[in-house]
Amino acid sequence: MPDSEVTRGGGDRPLPAGAEPDGGAVPEAADRRLHSGSFSSGLSVPDFAACLQMGIEPVALVQGFCVMRWAWYGAGSPYLRGVTPYSTGAGTYVSNYRCPHGFVSTDHRTWGQNYEQTWVEEAWSEGFGSAYQRMLDEATEAGAHGIVGVADTTRHLGDLGVTEFHITGTAVVVRDGDPPPGGAPWTTYLAGQRLAKLFEAGFVPVSVAAALSSVRVWAYCMTEYLMEGGALGWKASTVQEAAQVVDAHMASYQIAREHVRSQLGGDLLHGARMGVQQRNLGEGDEVVECRLVGTRVRRFRDGARLAPPLPTVRLS
């Protein structure tokens, strides 16, 4: 999926015109704040202390937003309940399931399908990527070398039919350090002692990596209510339908991994976090989404050996 390259930090993603209230990349209020004489830091005090110890000094709390109109129905219509496979999925993963009952009635789906919803994945990349790019713009504006302690939230505001992407982090400069090559600050979810340990191990953060996979599940058999009464076939189809959902989960993990791998460019992924969410959108209509994030890291020297830890025993 080429669109998943958004988290590389290049300045190639144009911002929509409406997001630039004063012609610049950041709003007026942010502009004043970023050039203020005092710093701001979203780090906890222990992380702040650890960063100072490493020679990393906070400049400003930076953030980026993107609010998008959001729906799970795109190319596939909710009313498309045919008696043949829909094959609306444009992605790499499509899987068909045939109902063992054959034709029962028009309410009974004879075909089921799992497919990757590339248009949801692309929209997620666009939303996350725009918010991320705006955070980078704020950091660049503040003259930062990197951004530590990145945190991102995605909220679906149901009554508005919108999804909000919000990314924050603490922009930092490295004392006596050089600006990053190419000008775009490096970024990482890590901060404080965890970042110090990464350096000790001989790695530097490059950027955050993030992707979402979205798999639609059209269950094939809608006859549970017809078959109630203990017929064997009812139990068999329920088990098979569960297998279809399990397939969708496995596919979503796999697709998310592939998306993130395509962003790594040979680097390693550190501190990966994976979250899976299943949404029920209607009868026999599910979406399985897997979100995978982590920090892309690169080796710059051999790792220092960890000093032997001090064994402790609690006396209480």
Place this chain on the structure above:
Amino acid sequence: MTQPPGDLPKDAARRLEQLGHGLFTSDLSVNEFLLIKEVGFHPLGFVMGSSIYHTGLQARSWGKSQELTKLTEAMYNARELAMTRMEEEAAELGADGVVGVRLDVNYYEWGSDAAEFIAMGTAVKAESGASHRNAQGKPFTSDLSGQDFWTIMQTGHVPQGLVMGNCVYHIAHRGVGQALGSVGRNVELPNFTQALYEARELAMTRMQDEANELQANGIVGVRLEEKSHQWGSHTIEFLAIGTAVTRSSGEVSLPRPTTIVSLDN
């Protein structure tokens, strides 16, 4: 004990006077108490301030995203009043500062649109007798725990004050036509992006302005909170809050942390 300022309640004055006789109250844990003693401070007493504010609704236009300046001011002034009253109690005790400050908002049944803002913390004083008051000659305030207070002192920074900025914002409703059009492409809504962005930036800039007034070098532990309080989901208060610090020595005297392995089960 000197005469308390006029606006402190009589009971508070009596409590503070008792604290003046060497007895102290504090909500610090034992570990926090020891760490605060370690950096040369002594707790004087538990101090608090409150204010009850009417935070009713301000007229909003249904389809427009805008800041509700009256509500912003009300929410800000209420917190500021609670903080000032807490600072007065601390000043009455001769404190250098207040640590572990908590700012809470409570709603009660007896006042549907009334909110009580409470600020409380533990007043501390330097054992050396040197003044650690801030640039405005007032006791410093900070929401740092005892552990965080100790750590920040090791980095060569001293707290100046709890700083905050807020912005109450009304997010436009979408028209019926737009809401029904939710089958289709997912695209950015630049107006919403801009509204939420602006609201948060306003809160953060106002916080930064407070820090500049205290002649601080920076703000640590900034938190961005958002709450709808009792206004419904379309009206949100964005609150940025953190502890302003100044660099006193520039030396980070924090020892290198030791890695440990726990042998407990």
